[in-house]
Amino acid sequence: MNSNDTSRSALELAIRYGFIVLLCGLAVFFSIYASGFASARSAVFIFQSVAITGILALGVTCTLVVGGFDLSIGSVATSALMLSAYTMVILEQSAFVAVVVCLAMGALVGLINGLLIVKMRVPDLLATLGMMFLLIGLQRIPTQGNSIATGMNLPDGSVAEGTFSAAFLWLGRHRFDLFLDRLLPVPVVVFLLIALIIWLFLGYTRHGRLMYAIGSNERAAGLVGTNVHRYKIVAYMISGMLASVGGILLAARLGRGDIASGNNLLLDSVAAALIGFAVLGAARPNAFGTAAGALFVGILLQGLTMMNAPYYMQDFVKGAVLVAALVFTFYLSSRRGGRRTA
Amino acid sequence: MLRREFMKLAVAAGLGLSGSGLALAADMPAPFDKPEDVKIALVRYLSTGDFFQSYLSGVEKQAEALGVDLRVLDSRQDAALQADMVDQAIALGVDGIIIQHGLTESMKPAAQRAVEAGIKVVAFDVNVENDAIPQVEQSDYLLGKLALEQAIKDNGDSFTAGYVYVPGIAPLDRRDVAWKEVKEANVGIKEAAMFGTLDNPIANSVANQARSVLQANPTISVVFAPYDEFAKGVKIAVDEAGLSQDIKIYSADVSTADISAMREPDSAWAATVATNPAVVGEVSVRTLALMLAGENPGKQVIVPPTLITQDFLNEQDVKNMSDLGEKMPQFQHADVSTAEWIPLPKR
Numbered sequence: 001m002n003s004n005d006t007s008r009s010a011l012e013l014a015i016r017y018g019f020i021v022l023l024c025g026l027a028v029f030f031s032i033y034a035s036g037f038a039s040a041r042s043a044v045f046i047f048q049s050v051a052i053t054g055i056l057a058l059g060v061t062c063t064l065v066v067g068g069f070d071l072s073i074g075s076v077a078t079s080a081l082m083l084s085a086y087t088m089v090i091l092e093q094s095a096f097v098a099v100v101v102c103l104a105m106g107a108l109v110g111l112i113n114g115l116l117i118v119k120m121r122v123p124d125l126l127a128t129l130g131m132m133f134l135l136i137g138l139q140r141i142p143t144q145g146n147s148i149a150t151g152m153n154l155p156d157g158s159v160a161e162g163t164f165s166a167a168f169l170w171l172g173r174h175r176f177d178l179f180l181d182r183l184l185p186v187p188v189v190v191f192l193l194i195a196l197i198i199w200l201f202l203g204y205t206r207h208g209r210l211m212y213a214i215g216s217n218e219r220a221a222g223l224v225g226t227n228v229h230r231y232k233i234v235a236y237m238i239s240g241m242l243a244s245v246g247g248i249l250l251a252a253r254l255g256r257g258d259i260a261s262g263n264n265l266l267l268d269s270v271a272a273a274l275i276g277f278a279v280l281g282a283a284r285p286n287a288f289g290t291a292a293g294a295l296f297v298g299i300l301l302q303g304l305t306m307m308n309a310p311y312y313m314q315d316f317v318k319g320a321v322l323v324a325a326l327v328f329t330f331y332l333s334s335r336r337g338g339r340r341t342a
Numbered sequence: 343m344l345r346r347e348f349m350k351l352a353v354a355a356g357l358g359l360s361g362s363g364l365a366l367a368a369d370m371p372a373p374f375d376k377p378e379d380v381k382i383a384l385v386r387y388l389s390t391g392d393f394f395q396s397y398l399s400g401v402e403k404q405a406e407a408l409g410v411d412l413r414v415l416d417s418r419q420d421a422a423l424q425a426d427m428v429d430q431a432i433a434l435g436v437d438g439i440i441i442q443h444g445l446t447e448s449m450k451p452a453a454q455r456a457v458e459a460g461i462k463v464v465a466f467d468v469n470v471e472n473d474a475i476p477q478v479e480q481s482d483y484l485l486g487k488l489a490l491e492q493a494i495k496d497n498g499d500s501f502t503a504g505y506v507y508v509p510g511i512a513p514l515d516r517r518d519v520a521w522k523e524v525k526e527a528n529v530g531i532k533e534a535a536m537f538g539t540l541d542n543p544i545a546n547s548v549a550n551q552a553r554s555v556l557q558a559n560p561t562i563s564v565v566f567a568p569y570d571e572f573a574k575g576v577k578i579a580v581d582e583a584g585l586s587q588d589i590k591i592y593s594a595d596v597s598t599a600d601i602s603a604m605r606e607p608d609s610a611w612a613a614t615v616a617t618n619p620a621v622v623g624e625v626s627v628r629t630l631a632l633m634l635a636g637e638n639p640g641k642q643v644i645v646p647p648t649l650i651t652q653d654f655l656n657e658q659d660v661k662n663m664s665d666l667g668e669k670m671p672q673f674q675h676a677d678v679s680t681a682e683w684i685p686l687p688k689r
Contacts, residue, residue, distance in 0.1 A: 034558060035558050036554075036557040036558040036559075036560070037557075037558070039557070041557065042554075042557055045550070045553045045554070045557070045582075048550075048553070048582075049550035049553070052546070078543070081543075144395070145389075145390070145395045146392055146395050147391075147392050147597070147599060149597070149598045149599030149602060150598075150602055151598050151601070151602060151661045151662035152598045152599075152662060153598075153662065153663070153664055159661075159662065173581075173582070182584070185582075250543065250546060253546065253549070253578060254543065254545055254546060254574070254578070255603075256599040256602075256603075258543050258545060258599075259390065259391065259392075260542040260543040260544075261390075261542060262542070262543075263542070264541040264542050264543075264547070265543075268541075301550070301551075302550070302553075302554045303554075305537055305550075305551045305554040305555060305558075306554045306555065306557065306558040307558075308535055308536065308537070310509075310536075311508060311537075311538060311539040311540075311541075314539070
């Protein structure tokens with residue numbers, strides 16, 4: 001009985017802290033073997049490289065919490081990228097208008113997703129898959145498939161005179177001073193703020209707890225008087241708006257409206273959210289885990305790049321981490337006394 | 343007397359005019375004497391992105407100038423579908439087919455079927471291993487070569503370089519040949535790091551990688567990024583690291599967005615080498631037209647690239663692609679696969 005107890009608590013510890021230990025171990029490993037890895041600036045650009053996928057991943061987390069899934073986030077992000085460029089370069093509007101228009105677009109897409117799922121009873125994967133294709137096509141219609149940049153020729157023969165305003169580029173390029181000059185980029189600050197807000201919202205408010213309740217048993221949650229439909233729609237709207245935020249930051253960093261399908265953004269952010277299941281042995285979607293998961297992938301990729309590892313190595317490693325995380329979540333957690341097998 | 347002379351002159355002039363008019367129509371060899379009956383098909387493998395959009399516009403403009411009927415079949419990166427589309431074009435009874443990109447394995451038999459059906463075929467940037475089919479190419483090797491020659495001219499023949507490359511992509515592989523050659527010929531050029539990814543948005547992913555590479559290798563002073571999305575990504579990283587004065591970027595391809603990036607104050611993007619995709623599109627159609635008229639365009643039709651430096655863009659105040667075409671006539675039109683009787687698209 002005694003030995004059984006110790007092995008049990010060892011397993012418990014492994015599940016709870018294994019991932020965090022792995023994260024620290026990786027950081028130490030790269031600090032020793034990759035020159036230039038151990039520095040404040042390095043740490044910051046690891047955050048920067050995961051900020052956008054991290055923000056998208058937090059959106060996915062919200063839909064995972066209510067037992068749904070949002071496949072459209074990648075294309076919402078690239079649609080916001082195109083829309084912000086279109087608003088500023090072709091319609092010659094201000095940064096403020098561009099941001100508001102993009103957020104409204106994200107919320108609208110989320111609302112439509114939610115209504116399709118809740119009212120039309122379309123399964124979540126299928127509804128958001130449809131939305132994904134729709135948006136990939138839609139974002140290209142206004143410019144006939146061309147990227148948007150100042151000085152481009154418009155279909156009517158004139159030249160686009162608008163520019164990305166300085167205030168908008170600030171969102172992607174400005175750096176706040178923190179110990180060092182120009183250290184902390186805006187997207188990182190936005191990412192950390194959103195992670196904090198979503199973490200507090202999901203874990204510490206009544207609304208967040210009800211969303212978890214819907215995710216684990218929709219019927220039971222409904223029977224005790226939760227407005228299941230409204231919460232589900234809200235989850236998709238949060239997801240859509242966060243994806244839009246990601247797209248806006250991407251546009252501000254790139255400084256032009258590149259056409260892109262956003263599939264890589266989708267896959268990376270879903271991976272981050274799933275890896276997040278394993279952090280602290282939560283075995284369920286959670287904002288802290290998602291942020292840590294995104295960071296984990298970021299550290300790996302940046303470290304490998306510094307060591308001159310080729311791109312296919314990086315995909316391989318990303319996949320291996322994801323599989324390991326899923327084993328953590330589903331196998332080890334189920335052995336922990338069948339708390340949940342999902 | 344005088345009046346008679348006048349009459350004669352007028353009549354002669356009239357005859358001459360109508361004569362030259364007649365000559366123009368007669369000069370069009372069959373089947374272009376009745377161009378509206380000529381049907382050609384463009385069978386595409388790649389279509390998403392500025393390059394392919396611009397290529398298509400070139401094909402459309404040249405087809406319009408000739409007055410032929412153009413059908414566009416787009417397989418959107420589906421190799422099997424692209425082969426089916428060639429068969430579809432054969433069934434449509436087209437006179438000529440342009441195959442734009444694709445895989446040798448899937449296109450070789452399909453192209454052979456088209457040739458057997460008596461259809462003239464031109465291939466752009468895909469080798470279909472068929473003697474009856476001329477290859478239109480933008481010379482990727484020359485693209486890389488010219489960019490590197492400019493890099494050596496600007497930086498001398500010994501520097502530490504970063505190189506952006508993803509193996510297995512045909513045009514990048516051909517540009518890689520030039521890089522390997524230049525490295526071999528100049529022992530002073532040291533490749534400190536090789537990186538690259540095609541995760542999209544490509545510029546953003548490459549920027550993330552380049553940040554790490556520049557951090558890990560502070561001695562890098564030149565980056566060879568032979569694809570404009572790569573160069574854009576490296577430029578973002580260089581700007582973010584505050585190194586825009588210390589690093590020079592050499593790339594290939596150009597677009598309006600690239601021009602503005604190159605012209606930003608203190609831009610690290612020193613030069614790019616490009617072929618105008620619209621011109622390549624026009625050349626593809628002209629090559630097909632030559633074949634339809636029974637002429638021989640040659641086995642390989644190469645559209646030469648043009649070097650575009652930051653200094654040139656600034657001196658000439660070039661703002662977009664159409665400015666570039668005006669200031670650099672060799673970018674607007676390639677004297678390849680031309681004939682007296684082929685009308686060029688209006689500029």
